[in-house]
Amino acid sequence: MFIGIDGGGSKCRATIYSSEDGVIGTGVAGRANPLHGLSQTFESIQMSTELALKDAGMSLSDSKVLVAGLGLAGVNIPKFYQDIVSWDHPFADMFVTTDLHTACIGAHRGGEGAVIITGTGSCGYAHVGDKHLYLGGHGFALGDKGSGAWLGLKAAEQALLHLDGFAEHTILTERILNHFKAHNAMGIVECLAGQTSSVYAKLARTVLECANEQDHVAKKIVKEGAAYISELARKLFEVNPPRFSMIGGLAEPLAPWLDKDVIAKLSPTLAPPELGATYFARQKFRNNKT
Amino acid sequence: MFIGIDGGGSKCRATIYSSEDGVIGTGVAGRANPLHGLSQTFESIQMSTELALKDAGMSLSDSKVLVAGLGLAGVNIPKFYQDIVSWDHPFADMFVTTDLHTACIGAHRGGEGAVIITGTGSCGYAHVGDKHLYLGGHGFALGDKGSGAWLGLKAAEQALLHLDGFAEHTILTERILNHFKAHNAMGIVECLAGQTSSVYAKLARTVLECANEQDHVAKKIVKEGAAYISELARKLFEVNPPRFSMIGGLAEPLAPWLDKDVIAKLSPTLAPPELGATYFARQKFRNNKT
Incomplete structure (x- = not known):
């Protein structure tokens, strides 16, 4: 079983997913952005995990059987990545990547593509073949234009x-x-x-x-x-x-203000970032085993 | 004897002043901006006071004989003013006003006038008759344009x-x-x-x-x-x-970029803000006695 966790500037969402039964529990906690405080990030991950376990009818100690996929802002910065992976986490195993990567995997249901997130913050990401392109997302108040x-x-x-x-x-x-x-x-x-x-x-x-x-x-x-x-x-x-989606609370209200060539290429998101995080965990877990 | 304390976004300066002997001790500590943390503000005030006492050849317990004048950012906001005056301070008495007010009193050596501070932050202040005009100074990253x-x-x-x-x-x-x-x-x-x-x-x-x-x-x-x-x-x-001065680390390098009508009215500052804070303390102390 996998747990996908999507940390963000205002909320942290966790989804427990099994390959047979699909989504079996979800939980939402407060903000989880390593750029704005590690202890709060860990607290929110822990809290959203506990709520998802409860929702799935599991006990808190069952976190030990879950393989976690975490999508977090800022972990493309080596310092923050190290801070997160050194965490004494409650999971069977934990795989960490950027919130952009898991959002993109989710939006295109495991496939390649590009996403722009415009919620509390803003940033762009594309994953095509070997290419991982990160743009913007430098954080408030330094960057995140249009967020x-x-x-x-x-x-x-x-x-x-x-x-x-x-x-x-x-x-x-x-x-x-x-x-x-x-x-x-x-x-x-x-x-x-x-x-x-x-x-x-x-x-x-x-x-x-x-x-x-x-x-x-x-x-x-x-x-x-x-x-x-x-x-x-x-x-x-x-x-x-091959595909392009926009995610986040501002994706919809901002869309009419975008240039026409951009609107023309916009496709709907197929699954939320926390589900993308479970796909990521599953991928990594299988790669590690082989 | 009076102690004038000028809190700022990067430094906190204290000056002990006696009406007979003038400046008898100074001390400089870290940032003291209530908008960015009260405990740090109190720590920096305490530290700069201790350094000034040491510099004056006085003992730390002598703070109890000093009447303090504090010039601090943000205390024109009632909440922050209350936070500061409720402090269990180490002085005989303590009078609190904005850093702009004490800077202005200093710049014009007790007289009325206007000042613009451009250091870490930026803001404008004028004191003429009954008028106290505060402009800008809304703090980083919300305001403080040109700082x-x-x-x-x-x-x-x-x-x-x-x-x-x-x-x-x-x-x-x-x-x-x-x-x-x-x-x-x-x-x-x-x-x-x-x-x-x-x-x-x-x-x-x-x-x-x-x-x-x-x-x-x-x-x-x-x-x-x-x-x-x-x-x-x-x-x-x-x-x-009647007089206009510019204060702060950027006053000099920014001056050539200002409009000519502004440059024409620019007069030098006559005393630093921390000395302005001692003038303020003396004024308030005497008013309170009469």
């Missing part, structure tokens, strides 16, 4: 510039003030200072709403983000992936 | 976009790779992921150097930052401050 956190950050920046008298008035400012139940710039800062990317990402829906209502500032932000995502897609197309 | 951390973030963003093939080649990318002894985008991310504003601010000199060498990308970043600082200055001029 939920990026949209939220840009919108908060613009609202603060407006409230300080440096940028034009727009409905976006009012919506952001309402979102935080704040009355002025100070109130926004109080809600955002020192906060994680997922808090910023909660603003993304508001930004997209305002853009759809033709708010100039929101439209400019969304267009800039979407233009980057379109460029990201075209870079992935250069390695000729 | 050292902002210049560093923008430069790292552009370098990563270039390394991913999304932005033009420029010498800035090479300099940033050299700065971190990195070989690729992943190396830069490894050095910056989860890091504080002061780590980003260390890139600011490199950005300014490249801009002075006519690097297009660096010039665009520096011009955008300087344009904001010029606008910030003009907003401050609206309350007719």
